[in-house]
Amino acid sequence: MNRDQQGAKASYVLLTLVFLLWCFGPSVVRRFTREAFTEFQAPALELAGKGRDLVRYWELRSRSSEELAEAGRDLGRINAGLELKLLEMKNLAEENARLRTLLSYGPDPEYRTVVARVVSRDSAGWWQRITIRKGRTDGVRPFSPVVFGTRVVGRVAQVHLTTSEVDLITSPGFRCTAHLEGDEQRRVVLLSGTATGSRGTALVTNVPTDYSPPAGPVGDEAKVLTTGIGGVFPAGLLLGYISGHPRTTPKGDFKEADIAPARDLHSLQEVAVLVPVYPTPGEQLTESRVDDFR
Amino acid sequence: MNWSWFLILLATYPWLLASDLISDAMADTGLVCFLSGAAIVAPARRFGRGQAALFALCVGFMFEARRPLADGWIAFPLAFAALAICGPQGLLRRPAAVWFAAIGLNVAATAVWLIIGGAGVLSLGTPVDYPSAIWRGAVQTLVAAGAAAIFAPFMLRAQESLMDRLGVPEAREA
Numbered sequence: 001m002n003r004d005q006q007g008a009k010a011s012y013v014l015l016t017l018v019f020l021l022w023c024f025g026p027s028v029v030r031r032f033t034r035e036a037f038t039e040f041q042a043p044a045l046e047l048a049g050k051g052r053d054l055v056r057y058w059e060l061r062s063r064s065s066e067e068l069a070e071a072g073r074d075l076g077r078i079n080a081g082l083e084l085k086l087l088e089m090k091n092l093a094e095e096n097a098r099l100r101t102l103l104s105y106g107p108d109p110e111y112r113t114v115v116a117r118v119v120s121r122d123s124a125g126w127w128q129r130i131t132i133r134k135g136r137t138d139g140v141r142p143f144s145p146v147v148f149g150t151r152v153v154g155r156v157a158q159v160h161l162t163t164s165e166v167d168l169i170t171s172p173g174f175r176c177t178a179h180l181e182g183d184e185q186r187r188v189v190l191l192s193g194t195a196t197g198s199r200g201t202a203l204v205t206n207v208p209t210d211y212s213p214p215a216g217p218v219g220d221e222a223k224v225l226t227t228g229i230g231g232v233f234p235a236g237l238l239l240g241y242i243s244g245h246p247r248t249t250p251k252g253d254f255k256e257a258d259i260a261p262a263r264d265l266h267s268l269q270e271v272a273v274l275v276p277v278y279p280t281p282g283e284q285l286t287e288s289r290v291d292d293f294r
Numbered sequence: 295m296n297w298s299w300f301l302i303l304l305a306t307y308p309w310l311l312a313s314d315l316i317s318d319a320m321a322d323t324g325l326v327c328f329l330s331g332a333a334i335v336a337p338a339r340r341f342g343r344g345q346a347a348l349f350a351l352c353v354g355f356m357f358e359a360r361r362p363l364a365d366g367w368i369a370f371p372l373a374f375a376a377l378a379i380c381g382p383q384g385l386l387r388r389p390a391a392v393w394f395a396a397i398g399l400n401v402a403a404t405a406v407w408l409i410i411g412g413a414g415v416l417s418l419g420t421p422v423d424y425p426s427a428i429w430r431g432a433v434q435t436l437v438a439a440g441a442a443a444i445f446a447p448f449m450l451r452a453q454e455s456l457m458d459r460l461g462v463p464e465a466r467e468a
């Protein structure tokens with residue numbers, strides 16, 4: 001065996017040892033490496049996102065003043081309608097607070113909205129993710145809900161310094177409880193992303209066998225709404241629509257149905273992260289576990 | 295150890311970023327434009343073993359960093375592949391051989407991340423539609439081969455010319 005072959009053998013052995021150390025060594029090393037390589041790439045991704053925004057800006061600049069005036073007029077009308085709704089909402093909130101006090105109910109979870117631009121979308125068979133241009137410095141926390149209007153987009157999976165990764169509702173790691181439109185008893189079902197189809201789909205399981213979607217015109221499918229249980233997602237947000245008729249599971253004890261997301265998740269330009277003002281039950285549990293270890 | 299591997303990494307990053315931006319444009323199709331496998335071939339045939347392994351590890355970590363894949367399970371296979379390329383350099387002296395190696399390695403690395411990603415999904419207990427997953431895996435592998443076939447010649451040329459400027463010695467005869 002010549003020196004070159006010996007050197008090759010030694011490098012394979014060394015790399016194998018490093019790999020074993022990597023696998024069984026402290027997880028903080030793996031976390032640090034992941035974080036370091038994400039931060040290394042963050043400025044370039046941010047630059048690419050800002051470049052895209054600039055293109056959009058110049059595209060909007062090229063619009064005629066008539067078009068802009070028309071858009072302004074439409075916005076004015078919408079604003080007038082929304083002002084009335086706001087007043088209505090304020091009255092309802094006050095009434096809700098009074099009733100909660102009377103019934104000794106705890107306060108509703110409060111959220112702070114962080115609006116974020118989408119930097120990139122990454123979709124493979126095994127994951128559907130977007131990267132947003134807001135991170136730890138903007139107060140984004142892991143597992144915060146991500147919405148577009150009243151429609152759920154996903155949940156923050158990882159938070160970095162200036163960027164965050166969001167698992168879309170069709171991503172296999174996504175799970176949340178839901179109510180189905182037309183179910184008078186408001187029974188809780190489970191929504192989870194599935195690893196199937198090129199764009200990813202979500203599946204709603206634990207649907208009671210006596211449930212059938214409300215009859216309506218074609219294209220007006222039953223809505224799937226968040227329950228608010230668990231304190232992660234606020235109640236009443238739209239997760240998607242039941243696609244097709246619910247089918248009975250092989251065991252026959254429940255039904256399941258495919259879900260069409262409420263929004264084309266791969267064409268989003270901007271989303272809002274709902275950051276809980278107070279620690280969520282999950283965060284409180286993690287904190288108490290950390291305290292136990294201390 | 296000199297820092298030429300790091301300079302080549304910085305020069306290779308725009309290609310990896312471009313592949314990420316193409317993946318972004320292709321998000322509707324559920325496919326990823328993967329180039330990390332092809333990116334390690336040219337440096338691995340000219341660098342020493344240590345630098346080649348470090349370069350491949352960094353390229354792998356960059357792909358893993360923003361994706362839900364187990365830490366190190368792309369980076370280390372790429373590093374082993376880089377060590378393997380360091381050996382039979384004579385085979386990789388012809389441009390056509392380098393091009394074929396880039397395609398082959400890109401396809402192999404794609405198969406690795408598809409398997410690792412699948413294992414991660416199965417560990418979550420998520421329902422998997424196997425026929426669809428196999429079909430998509432096959433299409434993704436073809437896309438990776440196509441991406442390497444199209445982009446590798448330009449990327450390899452850029453890497454080679456920078457290595458020439460940095461004075462990295464040409465691949466030795468086997």
